[in-house]
Amino acid sequence: GAGVSQSPSNKVTEKGKDVELRCDPISGHTALYWYRQRLGQGLEFLIYFQGNSAPDKSGLPSDRFSAERTGESVSTLTIQRTQQEDSAVYLCASSPTRYEQYFGPGTRLTVT
Amino acid sequence: AQRVTQPEKLLSVFKGAPVELKCNYSYSGSPELFWYVQYSRQRLQLLLRHISRESIKGFTADLNKGETSFHLKKPFAQEEDSAMYYCALLVDDKIIFGKGTRLHILP
Numbered sequence: 667g668a669g670v671s672q673s674p675s676n677k678v679t680e681k682g683k684d685v686e687l688r689c690d691p692i693s694g695h696t697a698l699y700w701y702r703q704r705l706g707q708g709l710e711f712l713i714y715f716q717g718n719s720a721p722d723k724s725g726l727p728s729d730r731f732s733a734e735r736t737g738e739s740v741s742t743l744t745i746q747r748t749q750q751e752d753s754a755v756y757l758c759a760s761s762p763t764r765y766e767q768y769f770g771p772g773t774r775l776t777v778t
Numbered sequence: 779a780q781r782v783t784q785p786e787k788l789l790s791v792f793k794g795a796p797v798e799l800k801c802n803y804s805y806s807g808s809p810e811l812f813w814y815v816q817y818s819r820q821r822l823q824l825l826l827r828h829i830s831r832e833s834i835k836g837f838t839a840d841l842n843k844g845e846t847s848f849h850l851k852k853p854f855a856q857e858e859d860s861a862m863y864y865c866a867l868l869v870d871d872k873i874i875f876g877k878g879t880r881l882h883i884l885p
Contacts, residue, residue: 669821699872708784708864708877709822722872757822764871765810765829769822 668692670770672758678776679748687743687773691760698741699767700733701757709757715741748777780805780869782876790882791855799850799879801839801865810868811848813839814875817861825850825863835859857883 671690679685691698700712711725715735726732730748735741745752755774759767781804791797803809813825826834828841828848839850848865860883865876 697871701875706787709875711872711874714872716871722870759822764868765812765827766824767873771821 670758670760670768672756672770672773674773675771676774676776678778681750681777682747684744684746685748685775687745687756687775689741689743689758689760689770691739691741691758692762692768694738695760695762695768696738697761697764697767698735699759699761700741700743701759702727702754703757703772704754712743712756745775748775750777753777780867780874782865782867782874784863784865784876784879786879787877788880788882790884792884793857794854797850797852797855797859797881799863799865799881801848801850801876803846803848803865803867805846805867805869809841809843809846809848811839811841812866812868812873813837813848813850814864814866815861816864822864855883857885859883 673688696717698715701709703709713733714722730746733743753776755772757772758770761767783802812827815825816822837852841848862878862880864878866873
């Protein structure tokens, strides 16, 4: 079947605008993760959804960042009032177990 | 605090030479560690995990609890090994990644 998909693949936005990034996980994967990868940096954990449990939001860098997930399907990551430091590749991953994550291709966000 | 450290941002190795990508971790519990790889224009993918004690594409990694290390090794580098490698630690059902090491295999 299809892997994890993300849209859009690229997004250029003006500083101060809101953006919404989408992730479609692999069907049946109960866990979903969002990461941020800034240029030259590693993967920075943002948020983790597991089934119907309350999400682990401990990695969200500020209250401008939020994410939702509908059941065990699509997730959206919203960044409000974007800043230039938000420019990065945003990666989504889904997982059937805690031992392996399947990554999407990422959304490259550029804030001008 | 839980942490994964990859001290080398870039490692250049000649084809046929041995490869060792360093990874050190900080974790108070019993660690579960992974190596992920990202080839050019491909998605990040799992390379191997220490609980499986497997060898993938000739790579192995041994957990050394005394040195809190999980270095990735391959005896003879191949050009197709050029990629970005990330060491990762499982903490409370989420995975913490190191900053990655870019491996460049020289012809």
